Amino acid sequence: MSAIGSESTLNLPACPEIGNRAVAAIHAAYDRYHGGFEEITRRARERFERRDWRGAQADATERLALYRTHVDGAVADVRDILQDAVMERTLWAAMRGRHALGARGRPDAELAQTFFNSVTRRVFSTVGVDAAIEYLAPSPGPAEPGGPPLHDRERVETVDSEVIRRILERFEWSVPYASLRRDASIVARIITEAVDRLPATGPVEIDVVRSVFYRNKGAYLVGRVRRGAAVLPLVIPLLRAERGIVVDAALLSPNEASIVFGFSWSYFRVDVPRPRELIEFLSSIMPLKRIDELYNAIGYNKHGKTELYRNLMTYLELPEARFAFAEGDEGMVMAVFTLPAFNLVFKIIKDSFGAPKNTTRQAVMDKYHFVFVRDRVGRLADAQEFEHLEFPRRCFPEDLLAYLLSVAAETVRVEGDQVIVRHVYTERRVTPLNIFLRDAEPGAAREAVIEYGNAIKDLAAADIFTGDMLLKNFGITRNGRVICYDYDELCLLSECRFRRIPAPTTIEEEFAAEPWFFVGEQDVFPEEFRAFLVPPGEVRDGFLEAHGDLLDIEFWHRVQRRLAQGDVVDVFPYRRSALLRRA
Numbered sequence: 028m029s030a031i032g033s034e035s036t037l038n039l040p041a042c043p044e045i046g047n048r049a050v051a052a053i054h055a056a057y058d059r060y061h062g063g064f065e066e067i068t069r070r071a072r073e074r075f076e077r078r079d080w081r082g083a084q085a086d087a088t089e090r091l092a093l094y095r096t097h098v099d100g101a102v103a104d105v106r107d108i109l110q111d112a113v114m115e116r117t118l119w120a121a122m123r124g125r126h127a128l129g130a131r132g133r134p135d136a137e138l139a140q141t142f143f144n145s146v147t148r149r150v151f152s153t154v155g156v157d158a159a160i161e162y163l164a165p166s167p168g169p170a171e172p173g174g175p176p177l178h179d180r181e182r183v184e185t186v187d188s189e190v191i192r193r194i195l196e197r198f199e200w201s202v203p204y205a206s207l208r209r210d211a212s213i214v215a216r217i218i219t220e221a222v223d224r225l226p227a228t229g230p231v232e233i234d235v236v237r238s239v240f241y242r243n244k245g246a247y248l249v250g251r252v253r254r255g256a257a258v259l260p261l262v263i264p265l266l267r268a269e270r271g272i273v274v275d276a277a278l279l280s281p282n283e284a285s286i287v288f289g290f291s292w293s294y295f296r297v298d299v300p301r302p303r304e305l306i307e308f309l310s311s312i313m314p315l316k317r318i319d320e321l322y323n324a325i326g327y328n329k330h331g332k333t334e335l336y337r338n339l340m341t342y343l344e345l346p347e348a349r350f351a352f353a354e355g356d357e358g359m360v361m362a363v364f365t366l367p368a369f370n371l372v373f374k375i376i377k378d379s380f381g382a383p384k385n386t387t388r389q390a391v392m393d394k395y396h397f398v399f400v401r402d403r404v405g406r407l408a409d410a411q412e413f414e415h416l417e418f419p420r421r422c423f424p425e426d427l428l429a430y431l432l433s434v435a436a437e438t439v440r441v442e443g444d445q446v447i448v449r450h451v452y453t454e455r456r457v458t459p460l461n462i463f464l465r466d467a468e469p470g471a472a473r474e475a476v477i478e479y480g481n482a483i484k485d486l487a488a489a490d491i492f493t494g495d496m497l498l499k500n501f502g503i504t505r506n507g508r509v510i511c512y513d514y515d516e517l518c519l520l521s522e523c524r525f526r527r528i529p530a531p532t533t534i535e536e537e538f539a540a541e542p543w544f545f546v547g548e549q550d551v552f553p554e555e556f557r558a559f560l561v562p563p564g565e566v567r568d569g570f571l572e573a574h575g576d577l578l579d580i581e582f583w584h585r586v587q588r589r590l591a592q593g594d595v596v597d598v599f600p601y602r603r604s605a606l607l608r609r610a
């Protein structure tokens with residue numbers, strides 16, 4: 028797949044001196060980005076060991092800003108060096124060839140190539156992809172022989188506590204395990220039970236990645252268990268208790284692993300010299316996850332975008348590829364469409380918004396950015412922002428195209444047989460909760476609304492108030508988790524003013540259609556939630572039984588008090604093991 032790079036170095040004219048200097052500046056900017064990324068990532072272990080949760084949160088946010096900063100720096104450098112020649116495409120074509128030479132030997136070549144693309148796209152405001160000056164298929168360099176292995180391997184006849192102890196002890200923490208012997212024997216038991224359910228027999232191999240995955244208050248060991256042809260994921264979440272490090276669970280099903288690596292959690296901090304090798308490992312235990320989602324999960328979301336884009340474009344070449352309207356209620360702010368065969372929605376900000384929305388395009392983008400940099404606590408879908416995409420027109424049914432042109436003409440235009448989209452967010456597609464409940468069996472409906480309440484509460488604990496708490500703004504994943512995807516009314520919960528509805532003092536007040544008392548921007552009346560959280564019926568009864576406290580102003584005030592104390596809450600992306608958990 029490195030054909031693009033080598034082809035360009037072979038066929039293109041030699042790069043002039045200023046081009047070489049510009050390429051050197053791009054490599055240097057990438058090195059600064061990656062150096063910064065690794066430095067922050069490496070802090071994760073110490074943050075965990077010291078229980079410095081605020082520091083960990085600050086690191087996560089700081090790391091997200093790095094890419095932009097260093098691409099900006101590279102663009103400025105390149106403009107300085109190239110001056111009037113900055114828009115000469117033949118020069119850039121030669122520069123790409125030169126850049127490929129430098130990137131080729133890197134263990135993170137695909138990331139360096141994506142970085143080069145980001146710079147060219149910014150300089151040229153490229154629409155679609157410019158094959159002459161961008162890498163079409165950034166790809167990793169050849170595996171470096173002799174580097175440290177990605178994972179260790181244990182090969183045993185039976186999984187006993189000794190093996191697990193060895194595995195756990197291989198990680199050199201500065202803090203001891205609180206109860207290594209006990210935890211190891213319980214994990215061994217959980218693994219043995221899972222392995223015994225496999226059809227295969229014979230020795231068991233356990234591979235465990237040497238790098239630890241950190242997120243919020245958790246540290247995760249990630250590996251796989253293999254017997255014969257059968258492979259199980261192995262995810263071991265660790266917590267830093269007061270007493271030391273404790274094992275909190277042992278997850279061995281693809282669904283559980285997949286939730287830990289899901290798109291509604293913030294990105295992991297994991298120090299890996301050769302990202303592609305890790306991605307391939309993760310893919311071997313979560314075959315249903317797309318490669319781009321795995322890159323996102325480890326913090327390389329820009330490269331995730333490259334992978335997604337390439338994947339998408341290849342798919343759209345199929346004669347049957349068609350976009351479609353997204354299922355569910357039309358948004359007032361966003362025009363949403365999907366690719367049915369691809370688990371993805373595309374969200375475009377409309378040109379104008381009907382009442383009662385009084386927001387602006389910039390304010391909507393700010394909300395999406397707010398979600399991007401915050402801890403998403405497993406309840407907010409990750410949205411990737413794309414600019415200047417170009418899709419084949421034949422992939423749009425006429426009514427969808429007419430709709431997009433009528434509500435978002437500032438963003439969508441047709442040029443010949445292409446549809447050009449100036450700005451769009453992509454998100455994983457989920458089933459809108461209102462649609463799910465319409466067709467669900469009573470038991471499934473009940474579980475879903477209970478999950479909906481859990482989602483509202485998890486978000487609240489993380490200082491997020493979703494504003495539009497309506498079923499149509501939440502969706503359910505294939506694993507049954509409920510997440511929110513509508514961000515234009517999201518705000519900090521600590522900034523909301525939760526109020527009781529004042530008692531009317533006159534007949535006019537009592538029967539007034541509109542509130543007769545002043546309602547400020549930040550005012551929220553929890554008593555009113557009853558009317559719209561869940562439609563009346565049995566399902567609502569179940570919801571109120573589990574989450575009736577949401578209607579009580581005291582619930583919200585309590586959360587606000589906890590937030591004011593500065594507690595960093597964590598939400599666990601797995602069921603905590605009852606066996607491992609202490610009273």
Ligand SMILES: Nc1ncnc2c1ncn2[C@@H]1O[C@H](COP(=O)(O)OP(=O)(O)OP(=O)(O)O)[C@@H](O)[C@H]1O
Pocket residue numbers: 353354355356357358359360361362363372408454455456457458459495499500502512513514515
């Ligand atoms: N990630 C997603 N998966 C599936 N469907 C989605 C997703 N995001 C949005 N939708 C669909 O698109 C519709 C509009 O999206 P969204 O709620 O984000 O827009 P909005 O304009 O902000 O809505 P509102 O008018 O409620 O403010 C949703 O009601 C839902 O049916």
Ligand SMILES: [Mg+2]
Pocket residue numbers: 358359499500513
């Ligand atoms: Mg909505």
